Amino acid sequence: MDGANQSAVSEFVFLGLTNSRAIQLFLFVLSSTFYMASMMGNSLTVLTVASDPHLHSPMYFLLANLSFIDLGVSSLTSPKMIYDLFRKHKVISFRGCITQIFFIHVIGGVEMVLLIAMAFDRYVAICKPLHYLNIMNPKLCILFVLAAWMIGLMHSMVQLAFVVNLPFCGPNVLDSFYCDLPRLIKLACTDTYRLEFMVTANSGFISVGSFIILIISYIVIILTVQKHSSTGSSKALSTLSAHITVVVLFFGPLIFVYTWPFPSMNLDKFLAIFDAVITPTLNPVIYTFRNQEMKVAMKRVCRQLVSSRKIS
Ligand SMILES: *[C@@H]1O[C@H](CO)[C@@H](O)[C@H](O)[C@H]1NC(C)=O
Secondary structure (H helix, E strand, O other): OOHHHHOOOOEEEEOOOOOOHHHHHHHHHHHHHHHHHHHHHHHHHHHHHHHOHHHOOHHHHHHHHHHHHHHHHHHHHHHHHHHHOOOOOEEEEHHHHHHHHHHHHHHHHHHHHHHHHHHHHHHHHHHOHHHHHHHOOHHHHHHHHHHHHHHHHHHHHHHHHHHOOOOOOOOOEEOOOOOOHHHHHHOOOOOOHHHHHHHHHHHHHHHHHHHHHHHHHHHHHHHHHHHOOOOOHHHHHHHHHHHHHHHHHHHHHHHHHHHOOOOOOOHHHHHHHHHHHHHHHHHHHHHHOOOHHHHHHHHHHHHHHHHHHHHO
């Protein structure tokens, strides 16, 4: 983080989402509700999978990892956004800004690889059911999780390598509610055209690439389900469409933010609310609460939590 020393800029100013009192109030209620729901839903998922030996299988481990990551996604930008909503002067330190960018890209990368791992898990379970236990063994599962963190870390470090030494000499106003590369780079006092291209290519490639892989895998799964249409197929189809909804809601805004060519229109700023606030809350709802085994285990965990509170 040597860039902080060379730069004249020690903090950045957010313009935030809106100046309208009514919309601020609406966003405040919406974001706080979703933030609390995400914290409770995702913690409960992690706790349930960890404490129930019946759920110690690859699918549930991946689910718990996704929930763990979603706790991070929720906490990256929304607490600061909620805190800033009604403030006139919204600032973030140079260091804070770089830290936010670092974690956004680590956690975003991990989440993408985990979503792909979960699609692969469903592919094997539905298309190769007889080999499921052989293919999705605990080793492969650990490998997926390690790969997710490695890819996330590498992606983020590459992105940051581009920006830590950029000269910031004065302009420090970001028309956004969080720090991210596309807008930050534009503030640097140098010709940033090539840098913008690199950053867009890096994030665009990883997000569009993952999105295409996911959509293709779900199409293959759906075609397989329909070919062997049996009693279970309508349930499988409803599960799959729920997964696809999550994928589209997660990647849609993301791809838009990184590849939208018209920065003068602020649509991307509002779409970013989806990934900051809404999708991390939807994952436990869609992946977990629709799952019978998981629901039973969660009720047990909740009862235990309540009764241990009564005793103490
Ligand atoms: C993530 O997955 C790994 C590998 O299966 C597992 O050992 C670990 O407990 C999981 N992490 C969480 C938070 O559930």
